[in-house]
Amino acid sequence: MIILDTSILRSISPDSSSANLLHAISVAAHETIAMPWMVREELAAQKAIKYQDMHTKAAEALDALRRAAPWADTPEVGDGNAERHREYWRGMWTPPLVVIPTSEEALREGVYREANLLPPCRLVKDIKTGARDTAIWLSAVEYAREHPDETVYFVSANTKDFGDGSSPLPFPMNRDIVGMEDRFQILTSIEDLAALFTETTDITAEAAAEALDTREVRQAIAHESLTRYSRTRLQAAFPINEFSDRTLIEDADEWKVLEANVGSVDDVQGYRIGEHEWCTATVVWHLVGSFHSVIGYAFGAVSWPTTVLFNLSGDPNLTVVRAKAPVPATADVVNELGVPAPDWAELESTLTELRREKAITARQLIDEQHAQSIRQRGLPRAYEGALKRRLAANLLNRLTDESAPPS
Helix, strand or coil, X not given: CEEECHXXXXXXXXXXXXXXXXXXXXXXXXCCEEEEHHHHHHHXXXXXXXXXXXXXXXXXXXXXXXXXXXXXXXXXXXXCCHHHHHHHHHCCCCCCCEEECCCHHHHHHHHHHHHHCCCCCEEECCEXXXXXXXXXXXXXXXXXXXXXXXXXXXXXXXXXXXXCCCCCCCCCHHHHCCCCCCCEEEECCHHHHHHHHCEEECCCHHHHHHHHCCHHHHHHHHHHHHHHHCCCCEEEEEECCCCCCCEEEEEEEEEEEEEEEEEEEEEEEXXXXXXXXXXXXXXXXXXXXXXXXXCEEEEEEEEEEEEEEEECCCCCCCEEEEEXXXXXXXXXXXXXXXXXXXXXXXXXXXXXXXXXXXXXXXXXXXXXXXXXXXXXXXXXXXXXXXXXXXXXHHHHHHCCCCCCCCC
């Protein structure tokens, strides 16, 4: 079990190469990576406090603008939602991390040690600190005691409070790990983890692209994209016709991926873990699919930016580490993939039917409004025709005709 302190996670981004390494160790080395509950809450709190501070400054700036402006339409910043912000950051590291509990006993002991200045608590500028550090430390200690068959690697850059693993711990921290000294190890950086579990290896972007461009991987990516975005409104690009390089973009309802293709492969990092070579890379996949939209049934393409982890030795065992929402593919990609153009003759028939249905609906609405107005106003029959024409004009002004298909 690898347990990370706040100081480690605060120094790296969830989309960084260090985060990719954590994914590789978790998947390829089969090591569980965790953070104590107290670490997760501390990280979320730090982000929420920064958000609240920026929100307050924005509100003050708009208030000053409102006082200086000669008009009354200065926008409002609105109420801040710090809890929503915290909830967002609570989920940023899971996966690859799991959360282990911070017990009530650990929290109580943290307050007790801070009050009595017992390590890892200490005095900083005449202020007692360290209750949260103690709770984090004891979360790792309690996990080690409850799992006697596991080696625990506690990783923290906070060497002032937790040491660097090379020197004896002060009392009562030395007492905390009595009997576990051989399987409770303190590391101070992600680099220490990398040296312990991996060996770096050079892998070219061409080799990575070749390993990804297999039928099994393409099918896995197509399935993964459908799983993630089956209920998401996407937009897809498609060619205007078979003779033009121009494309159109439409909302892609009922999007179904038919094939996945490897696009760009960048930021390649290789690791040797045990007998296998693993790789992380930033990959843009080009997905071709079918969909329904205002033009009817059509084929289109989207581009899906991802970061993936995969094995170069045998079964790729591909994992999508991170992903952004698919976006419409560029015209060059659409043409390169050979996406079929719509059947505009069929489209014209569809649009004609839509216009006919809209005309029928409009006529029904006119008749209903006309009858309602006559009942309410009791107008003489001589005025009924004029009223009906006015109602028709008002309604038709609100109805927008479908545009004709491009030539």
